Amino acid sequence: MNSGHILLVEDNSDDVALTMRALKSHNITNEVIVARDGVQALEYLFGKDGGSGPEELPAVVLLDLKLPRVNGMEVLQRIRAEERTKLLPVVILTSSDEERDVVDGYSLGANSYVRKPVDFVEFTQAAKQLGLYWLLMNRAAVAPRKK
Amino acid sequence: MIPLRDWPIQRKLTAIFLLISGLVLLLTSAAFVTYQVITLRRMTLKDLSTLGRVIATNSTAALAFANEGDAREILAALRAQPHVVAAGLYDATGRLFARYPPDLAADSLPATPPVDGYRFERGHLVGVEPVAQTANARLDSLYLESDVKAVRDAARLTGIIGTVVVAIALLAAYVLGRALQGRIADPILALTETAKAVSTRQDYSVRAPPSGRDELGALTDTFNQMLARIEEQDRALRESKTELEQRVADRTQELAERNEALRRNAAELLAANTELDAFAYSVSHDLRAPLRSIDGFSQVLLEDYGPKLDEAGRDSLQRVRANSQRMATLIDDLLKLARVTRSEMRTEAVDLSAIARDIVGDLQRAAPERPVEFAIAPGLSARGDSRLLRVVLENLLRNSWKYTGNQARPRIEFGSTGGNGERVFMVRDNGAGFDMKYADKLFGVFQRLHTASEFEGTGVGLATVRRIITRHGGRIWAEGAVDQGATFYFTIVTARAGPGGPS
Numbered sequence: 001m002n003s004g005h006i007l008l009v010e011d012n013s014d015d016v017a018l019t020m021r022a023l024k025s026h027n028i029t030n031e032v033i034v035a036r037d038g039v040q041a042l043e044y045l046f047g048k049d050g051g052s053g054p055e056e057l058p059a060v061v062l063l064d065l066k067l068p069r070v071n072g073m074e075v076l077q078r079i080r081a082e083e084r085t086k087l088l089p090v091v092i093l094t095s096s097d098e099e100r101d102v103v104d105g106y107s108l109g110a111n112s113y114v115r116k117p118v119d120f121v122e123f124t125q126a127a128k129q130l131g132l133y134w135l136l137m138n139r140a141a142v143a144p145r146k147k
Numbered sequence: 148m149i150p151l152r153d154w155p156i157q158r159k160l161t162a163i164f165l166l167i168s169g170l171v172l173l174l175t176s177a178a179f180v181t182y183q184v185i186t187l188r189r190m191t192l193k194d195l196s197t198l199g200r201v202i203a204t205n206s207t208a209a210l211a212f213a214n215e216g217d218a219r220e221i222l223a224a225l226r227a228q229p230h231v232v233a234a235g236l237y238d239a240t241g242r243l244f245a246r247y248p249p250d251l252a253a254d255s256l257p258a259t260p261p262v263d264g265y266r267f268e269r270g271h272l273v274g275v276e277p278v279a280q281t282a283n284a285r286l287d288s289l290y291l292e293s294d295v296k297a298v299r300d301a302a303r304l305t306g307i308i309g310t311v312v313v314a315i316a317l318l319a320a321y322v323l324g325r326a327l328q329g330r331i332a333d334p335i336l337a338l339t340e341t342a343k344a345v346s347t348r349q350d351y352s353v354r355a356p357p358s359g360r361d362e363l364g365a366l367t368d369t370f371n372q373m374l375a376r377i378e379e380q381d382r383a384l385r386e387s388k389t390e391l392e393q394r395v396a397d398r399t400q401e402l403a404e405r406n407e408a409l410r411r412n413a414a415e416l417l418a419a420n421t422e423l424d425a426f427a428y429s430v431s432h433d434l435r436a437p438l439r440s441i442d443g444f445s446q447v448l449l450e451d452y453g454p455k456l457d458e459a460g461r462d463s464l465q466r467v468r469a470n471s472q473r474m475a476t477l478i479d480d481l482l483k484l485a486r487v488t489r490s491e492m493r494t495e496a497v498d499l500s501a502i503a504r505d506i507v508g509d510l511q512r513a514a515p516e517r518p519v520e521f522a523i524a525p526g527l528s529a530r531g532d533s534r535l536l537r538v539v540l541e542n543l544l545r546n547s548w549k550y551t552g553n554q555a556r557p558r559i560e561f562g563s564t565g566g567n568g569e570r571v572f573m574v575r576d577n578g579a580g581f582d583m584k585y586a587d588k589l590f591g592v593f594q595r596l597h598t599a600s601e602f603e604g605t606g607v608g609l610a611t612v613r614r615i616i617t618r619h620g621g622r623i624w625a626e627g628a629v630d631q632g633a634t635f636y637f638t639i640v641t642a643r644a645g646p647g648g649p650s
Contacts, residue, residue: 014440021447066432095439096431099486118438118475120446120468 004059004135005031009041009075010093011067018120019062019093022127030135033058038070042078045085057088060134063110065094065101073104080109087141089134157332164324165317172316176309183305187298191230191272195293196265198228199276203289206236206278210287213238215245222247232271233292235260236278244287260288271295334358334367341370351378420489427485434478442471473605480607483538484592487614492532499527499572502537503561506544519551524562527572529639535615536639542608543574543635549604550578550597550633569638577632581625589625612637 006023010016016034023032035041041063047053061079065072072092079085091112092105105113114130117123154162202221209217218236225231225247233255234247241259265274271292278287334355341355354371358364445467453461503523511519529536544559551557560575581589581596588594590613595606616623620640627633 012436012440014443015436018439018443018447021443094432095435096428098428098431116435116439118435118442119472120439120443123439123443 004056005033006131006135007033007035007041007044007058007061009035009038009061009063009067009072011036011064015064015116018123019127022120022124023131025124026128026131028128028131028135030059030131037068038072038075041067041075042070045079046082053084057085059089059140060130060138061088061090062093062130063090065092065096065105073108076105076108076110089138089140091130091134093130156335157328160328160332161321161324164320164328168320168324169313169317172313176313180302180305180309184298184302187301188267188295191293191295191298192265195231195272195274195291196276198225198231199265199274199289199291202234202291203276203278206287206289210236210238210244210278213244218245219247219249223249228293230297231291231293233290235290237288237290239287241288256290256292260290263288267295330359331363334363338367338370341374345374351381423485424489427482427489430478431482435475438471438475438478442468442475445471477605477607480605480611481592484607484611484614487535487538487611487618490532490535492535492618494530495533497529497531497533497536499529499536499540500525500561502533502540503527503544506537506541507559510544510548517548517552517557519548519557519559522558522560522562527561527563529570529572529619531619531639535618539612539615539637540574542612546608546635547574547576547578547633550580551576552578554578564636571636571638573634573636575632575634580627580629580631580633582629583627586625586627590623 008016008019010019020032023030033044035044041061045053045057063072063075067075072094076090076092079088079090086109089111090109091114092101092110093114093116094101095116097115102113112130114126117126151159202225205221205224206218208214209221222234222236222245225234231247233251235256236244236246237260238244243253243256243258246253246256261273261275263275263277265272267273271294274291274293276289276291278289337358338355341353344353345351351374354374355367357371358367445464448456449461449464449468456464500523507521507523511517540561544561547559551559554577556577558577560573562573562575564571564573579597585596588596590609592607592610594610595604597604613623616637616639621638623635623637625633625635
């Protein structure tokens with residue numbers, strides 16, 4: 001399994017707990033870094049106050065859309081605008097299946113759009129599929145190493 | 148030259164007057180002159196014959212005695228009659244005996260006396276009178292020749308007088324005619340002027356001046372009455388025109404107000420729609436999250452602490468999960484209903500039969516063990532939004548599929564009936580059906596005719612269907628009976644659902 005870590009951008013602590021549990025229950029033990037809003041996510045990826053981002057980019061970003069301060073779409077836009085992160089796999093994982101969210105998400109370059117099911121059993125299944133696919137099956141473009 | 152037909156009436160009348168009076172005067176004058184001439188000739192003839200007889204009587208002695216001197220003497224008495232230009236006495240042998248005037252050339256008189264009697268010859272009056280001693284003994288002949296200057300003079304004079312009279316009479320006729328023709332022409336001219344004024348100025352208030360009580364007067368009166376009526380009608384017309392204009396103005400004003408109201412309404416609707424949009428969006432995101440937590444942590448409890456709970460505890464947690472999932476379905480269905488109202492319509496030709504076959508295929512794949520007989524009429528199509536019409540058929544066919552669940556030989560049909568030239572589509576099944584008493588409740592939101600334990604459902608599907616059909620300008624209704632199946636009918640009037648834009 002890919003040793004990379006996962007960036008989970010999610011403001012709802014319940015969802016964070018449930019997502020972590022779902023991943024764990026399927027033995028996906030990769031490190032999960034949680035950003036509680038868009039600002040935190042951007043700070044993690046691009047560094048805080050002119051600082052630099054992480055040594056190694058996450059294997060996948062699980063991005064919620066409705067976030068305080070900077071929302072998911074804006075985060076996605078920034079990710080795709082930056083040279084270093086423009087090929088970073090981003091999966092939108094959100095409550096809504098509003099048509100315009102789906103269209104906007106893909107238009108901005110999301111790699112996938114997954115709606116969080118209410119049924120926790122289904123949710124666990126979705127998390128498992130996501131983990132398996134993005135951490136195991138998917139071959140991401142090699143991100144340039146940080147200088 | 149203007150043809151007679153086109154002469155002005157005054158000229159025509161004058162011409163007629165002059166023509167008639169001229170003709171009458173001419174005839175009268177001619178008759179008078181003729182009469183004068185005839186009378187004069189007669190008188191001249193009579194005078195000459197009297198003269199002839201007197202001279203003949205006087206000459207008897209002279210001739211009887213062949214006294215030439217006496218004869219000449221007698222003839223010389225003719226000097227008193229200047230109109231006698233020549234005279235001659237012939238003896239019984241026909242020889243010229245004496246002549247007058249004495250110097251008259253011999254060849255101016257006939258060689259022998261002509262036949263007795265008086266007559267006009269070669270512009271002269273000629274007379275031959277027998278000179279006899281007794282009644283039976285003829286001696287000689289007297290020849291007299293008189294000019295007709297007097298007759299001619301009289302005729303000329305009469306002619307001149309006649310001409311002068313005719314001229315004066317014609318002049319008088321002309322003057323009188325001019326004066327009197329006004330009686331006829333003036334009212335006609337006045338009528339003409341009035342008619343001209345009416346036709347050029349469209350002024351129906353003018354009137355022809357009244358004239359006498361003759362036919363022209365009647366004509367003028369009738370014309371004036373006609374004008375009065377036209378004026379009245381014209382006024383009525385103007386009034387109704389003004390009224391009409393006022394009404395148009397009123398209506399325009401009203402329309403403008405209504406437009407304004409509509410515009411306000413549209414703005415309000417737009418605002419409401421935007422609000423609804425925002426509401427639906429936040430429902431979609433925010434209302435589901437707590438449900439996910441409730442369900443998720445209930446599951447966590449079941450997984451982690453299940454063994455420590457008794458059967459009742461686990462059942463309670465299952466119920467919590469089931470209800471949170473049901474709530475999620477309700478939210479999803481409501482969002483679908485809202486979306487149906489909000490979404491833009493794209494009108495195109497839609498193959499309903501193909502969509503129905505598609506849905507039926509999905510249903511059969513999902514539950515291949517169910518022996519449902521399908522009858523889908525081919526070639527059914529309508530103009531509308533294909534996505535929304537798919538939602539309609541999906542709801543109706545899934546309903547039929549659901550409500551035939553307890554049927555031994557389930558049958559579902561999609562077809563159409565052509566009632567009153569209107570295409571009516573229908574979805575029919577032989578399932579649980581419903582009581583017609585509640586038919587009006589079928590299409591209400593959250594209205595259900597079955598308990599969740601009989602048939603599950605949220606009661607939003609048919610409300611969604613009706614919303615879509617309404618947006619397509621159509622109607623939907625249902626017929627059924629308990630355990631006898633149900634038939635849903637709907638129409639689609641695409642003409643009213645324009646392309647694009649929420650209706």
